[in-house]
Amino acid sequence: MPLLEASRLEHLKMLEAESIFILREAAAEFAHPVMLYSIGKDSSVMLRLAQKAFYPGKIPFPLLHIDTNYKFPEMIEFRDWYARHVGAELIVHKNQKALDEGANPYDLGTQKCCGLLKTRSLLDGLAEGGFDAAFGGARRDEEKSRAKERVYSFRDSLGQWDPKNQRPELWNLYNGRHHKGESIRVFPLSNWTEFDVWLYIHAEKIPIVPLYFAKEREVVVRGNSILVLQTGVHLLPGEKPQMVKCRMRSLGCVPCTGAIRSDADTVPKIIEEMISFRRSERENRVIDHDEEGSMELKKREGYF
Amino acid sequence: MATTPVEPTPETKSGIPKPVSAGTLLRFSTAGSVDDGKSTLIGRLLYDSQAVLEDQLASVKKSKINRAAGPIDFSLLTDGLRAEREQGITIDVAYRYFSTPRRKFIIADTPGHEQYTRNMATGSSTADASVVLVDATKGVLRQSRRHAYIAHLLGVQHIIAAVNKMDLVGFSQDVFERIVAEFQQFASQLGIRNVYAVPVSALEGDNVVRGSKRMPWFSGPALLEYLEQLPASGASPDAPLRFPVQYVIRPDASFRGFAGQVASGTLHAGQSVVALPSKVKTRIRSIVAFENEPLSAAPGDSVTVTLEDEIDISRGDILAGEEQLPSVGTALQAMIVWMHHEPLDPHKIYLLKHTARTVRARIHQIRYRVDINTLEQLPSKKLDMNDIAKVDVKTTLPLFFDPYRLNRTTGSFIVIDPLTNVTVGAGIIEGAIEEQQQASQRRHSTREERVLRFGHPSGAVWLKGRPHVAELLERRLFDEGWHVQLAGPNDFLAHELVTVAKAYQLSGHITIFSPLDDGTDQKRVVRAIYGPDAFFAVKIDDDTDEEATERIMKVLRKWRDKQSDSQKENS
Numbered sequence: 018m019p020l021l022e023a024s025r026l027e028h029l030k031m032l033e034a035e036s037i038f039i040l041r042e043a044a045a046e047f048a049h050p051v052m053l054y055s056i057g058k059d060s061s062v063m064l065r066l067a068q069k070a071f072y073p074g075k076i077p078f079p080l081l082h083i084d085t086n087y088k089f090p091e092m093i094e095f096r097d098w099y100a101r102h103v104g105a106e107l108i109v110h111k112n113q114k115a116l117d118e119g120a121n122p123y124d125l126g127t128q129k130c131c132g133l134l135k136t137r138s139l140l141d142g143l144a145e146g147g148f149d150a151a152f153g154g155a156r157r158d159e160e161k162s163r164a165k166e167r168v169y170s171f172r173d174s175l176g177q178w179d180p181k182n183q184r185p186e187l188w189n190l191y192n193g194r195h196h197k198g199e200s201i202r203v204f205p206l207s208n209w210t211e212f213d214v215w216l217y218i219h220a221e222k223i224p225i226v227p228l229y230f231a232k233e234r235e236v237v238v239r240g241n242s243i244l245v246l247q248t249g250v251h252l253l254p255g256e257k258p259q260m261v262k263c264r265m266r267s268l269g270c271v272p273c274t275g276a277i278r279s280d281a282d283t284v285p286k287i288i289e290e291m292i293s294f295r296r297s298e299r300e301n302r303v304i305d306h307d308e309e310g311s312m313e314l315k316k317r318e319g320y321f
Numbered sequence: 322m323a324t325t326p327v328e329p330t331p332e333t334k335s336g337i338p339k340p341v342s343a344g345t346l347l348r349f350s351t352a353g354s355v356d357d358g359k360s361t362l363i364g365r366l367l368y369d370s371q372a373v374l375e376d377q378l379a380s381v382k383k384s385k386i387n388r389a390a391g392p393i394d395f396s397l398l399t400d401g402l403r404a405e406r407e408q409g410i411t412i413d414v415a416y417r418y419f420s421t422p423r424r425k426f427i428i429a430d431t432p433g434h435e436q437y438t439r440n441m442a443t444g445s446s447t448a449d450a451s452v453v454l455v456d457a458t459k460g461v462l463r464q465s466r467r468h469a470y471i472a473h474l475l476g477v478q479h480i481i482a483a484v485n486k487m488d489l490v491g492f493s494q495d496v497f498e499r500i501v502a503e504f505q506q507f508a509s510q511l512g513i514r515n516v517y518a519v520p521v522s523a524l525e526g527d528n529v530v531r532g533s534k535r536m537p538w539f540s541g542p543a544l545l546e547y548l549e550q551l552p553a554s555g556a557s558p559d560a561p562l563r564f565p566v567q568y569v570i571r572p573d574a575s576f577r578g579f580a581g582q583v584a585s586g587t588l589h590a591g592q593s594v595v596a597l598p599s600k601v602k603t604r605i606r607s608i609v610a611f612e613n614e615p616l617s618a619a620p621g622d623s624v625t626v627t628l629e630d631e632i633d634i635s636r637g638d639i640l641a642g643e644e645q646l647p648s649v650g651t652a653l654q655a656m657i658v659w660m661h662h663e664p665l666d667p668h669k670i671y672l673l674k675h676t677a678r679t680v681r682a683r684i685h686q687i688r689y690r691v692d693i694n695t696l697e698q699l700p701s702k703k704l705d706m707n708d709i710a711k712v713d714v715k716t717t718l719p720l721f722f723d724p725y726r727l728n729r730t731t732g733s734f735i736v737i738d739p740l741t742n743v744t745v746g747a748g749i750i751e752g753a754i755e756e757q758q759q760a761s762q763r764r765h766s767t768r769e770e771r772v773l774r775f776g777h778p779s780g781a782v783w784l785k786g787r788p789h790v791a792e793l794l795e796r797r798l799f800d801e802g803w804h805v806q807l808a809g810p811n812d813f814l815a816h817e818l819v820t821v822a823k824a825y826q827l828s829g830h831i832t833i834f835s836p837l838d839d840g841t842d843q844k845r846v847v848r849a850i851y852g853p854d855a856f857f858a859v860k861i862d863d864d865t866d867e868e869a870t871e872r873i874m875k876v877l878r879k880w881r882d883k884q885s886d887s888q889k890e891n892s
């Protein structure tokens with residue numbers, strides 16, 4: 018079966034139209050929207066959709082990257098190149114205070130580290146820019162609590178999500194009204210699946226970070242995880258580096274994102290590989306599995 | 322299901338019609354009372370069609386919570402919030418995605434509690450089909466009826482009755498038939514034809530993905546098989562064009578593109594269209610796109626068009642096919658689902674969002690409320706949470722609308738409380754109310770009608786000694802759409818003040834009095850005419866004109882937004 022058969026293209030077209038509708042709606046209704054750009058495949062798709070939504074005009078809002086300082090160098094390189102390529106304004110925000118005070122995943126543990134360098138940093142970055150709406154590339158199929166989220170997700174003045182008290186959201190009549198200090202997270206990719214995202218990347222020839230493609234990499238195998246050896250990953254006593262053909266299924270911080278063994282070095286091969294997968298994409302993210310429902314807790318605190 | 326587009330084909334029974342078009346999307350939602358087994362059914366559906374990934378299943382098996390009689394509590398696959406798992410209920414909609422070799426599905430698993438009806442309505446508003454569960458041990462409950470009614474009201478095309486927990490009634494055909502008869506009777510009262518009824522055990526999987534050996538008396542397709550062959554709804558390309566303009570794209574002086582999603586009909590270059598509200602006729606010059614400019618656009622497509630003539634169009638306007646224009650007006654009749662614990666207030670000014678327009682509106686008359694059990698139409702003075710009623714709506718600015726049954730996009734609106742910003746209601750338009758009929762009811766316009774049009778009652782700002790602020794304030798308020806009038810020192814003679822103030826007070830203006838000096842008498846007289854709540858004597862210190870103006874604007878806006886509250890107390 019060809020990957021881009023007619024019914025699949027038809028479905029992508031429907032998803033694309035829905036996402037563009039959401040992007041335009043938010044761009045029209047909010048005073049200071051911003052797009053959270055995480056450099057991953059979903060962000061790449063969201064960015065392409067924004068290009069399409071406002072063509073031939075420029076994307077009418079800046080991109081915001083929350084840099085934890087623990088991202089793969091390839092990601093940062095790609096980010097700077099792609100933002101320039103697209104012609105978008107890029108804002109990079111770091112929790113410099115926490116970094117100066119020595120915040121790092123090894124001493125703090127993943128939860129605390131994520132809380133400081135991602136969630137706190139995100140909330141500060143949004144507040145500093147005075148943004149009243151932030152686009153995020155999250156999809157409902159990623160995780161159970163995300164499956165519960167609205168397209169327009171209301172956040173109180175502390176950036177918190179109240180999942181038990183969400184606004185009704187009927188049809189495509191999104192309600193973005195808020196008081197000063199409150200904000201809305203907008204999720205244009207809500208109805209996309211991981212499979213849709215890859216198909217779209219293939220169909221649209223969207224550039225992605227090379228870490229998604231399989232290649233011999235120097236890694237350390239630790240329990241079930243394969244960690245790519247990069248600055249910052251410390252070998253534990255008895256561990257030895259080795260060469261493994263592997264790739265990333267989702268991109269996060271160096272110490273918390275595991276690779277998977279894979280031969281898929283092209284987008285069609287990645288898609289073929291995914292068809293055979295029986296495990297979810299965030300499984301290789303340490304942070305999501307600290308305890309049951311940890312994604313929901315993080316989101317309530319202001320995470321995406 | 323994200324990651325496995327190819328599933329093993331379930332055994333299919335013979336005699337099932339072929340799907341309309343392979344691979345089309347079907348959106349369906351669950352409905353029914355609490356504990357009827359909605360979440361379990363969806364979990365089972367995903368599990369049996371192998372759409373549950375290993376790590377997701379492992380986390381469900383590992384969970385300390387299990388309310389199911391079997392080894393796996395399938396409801397945990399969709400009840401994704403902590404509170405839901407702890408309380409064993411669904412609070413908000415969960416969206417799940419999966420596909421079979423035949424088609425793609427988006428499922429909305431909705432809550433059954435009456436308290437969360439708003440979330441059930443959220444899930445149903447975009448659905449093509451609704452699976453209403455009925456617990457075989459309990460029969461058709463109030464919530465089953467409510468949900469069937471709401472699904473029907475929201476235009477869900479296919480209603481399926483799944484009689485669940487057949488394992489608890491010994492897979493009895495009698496029980497099934499009795500419940501189906503009851504359901505059918507209610508459905509036909511609503512005007513729902515062709516309910517498909519299927520006996521299932523969500524827990525054990527009978528008739529969910531595959532047929533059941535334990536119910537040989539039932540020969541219809543299993544639930545999933547039935548869903549696989551249902552035609553999906555969708556706006557018709559044959560309907561008249563409706564293109565609500567969402568965004569104006571203007572990269573430079575030479576290009577003006579109008580962006581939006583086609584709600585119905587089709588668009589192509591050269592086509593004649595009418596822009597509303599201006600009623601100016603023009604033609605589509607081109608459909609512009611990032612690459613491969615399309616020749617035409619169909620319902621659901623998000624596109625950008627340019628027009629032959631330079632006409633003034635902004636967000637909230639609409640391009641329509643000239644053969645049939647939508648209704649244009651400020652008075653309409655609608656069914657409304659009230660979704661907030663604060664009851665509907667017929668005197669209050671709400672915001673109404675309809676396509677890309679947000680206008681002020683009053684839901685000023687409740688024609689009747691529907692009793693969900695009997696479908697009786699009851700007279701009612703107010704609407705409480707979860708009530709459904711037929712109402713008259715009056716908006717400040719015209720809307721361009723069609724009846725909901727003809728067009729889901731131009732026929733729907735939401736109601737927003739301007740103070741809390743919360744969505745409090747959902748409206749389904751039935752049609753326009755003839756303005757003539759309305760006008761004949763009263764001879765001249767009333768204070769209330771003026772408040773509705775201007776967005777505020779009359780008021781006075783007393784601003785002595787700062788003529789520049791008075792002018793600036795008048796300009797700002799005017800630009801913001803206020804009905805405002807400046808009464809400067811040279812506009813009338815001192816002895817005319819009372820008459821002037823009275824006239825402006827009656828006409829509904831915000832009047833800015835800018836006297837040279839204020840004999841306390843003058844101030845007192847005007848204050849008495851307007852009353853203390855609508856009279857603002859402004860003390861101005863040494864702030865700049867700009868600061869002073871902004872400060873007064875703030876006070877006025879706050880006062881305006883509060884009016885709806887005080888109206889409630891007065892009524």
Ligand SMILES: Nc1nc2c(ncn2[C@@H]2O[C@H](COP(=O)(O)OP(=O)(O)O)[C@@H](O)[C@H]2O)c(=O)[nH]1
Pocket residue numbers: 353354355356357358359360361362388389390396409410411433485486487488489521522523524525
């Ligand atoms: N015996 C039996 N129990 C069921 C069946 N379906 C659901 N249940 C149980 O009914 C209870 C409520 O199920 P749940 O899916 O949470 O209902 P919901 O509130 O409609 O989503 C749970 O304890 C389920 O295990 C069924 O077919 N047979």
Ligand SMILES: [Mg+2]
Pocket residue numbers: 359360361396410411431432433
């Ligand atoms: Mg449930």
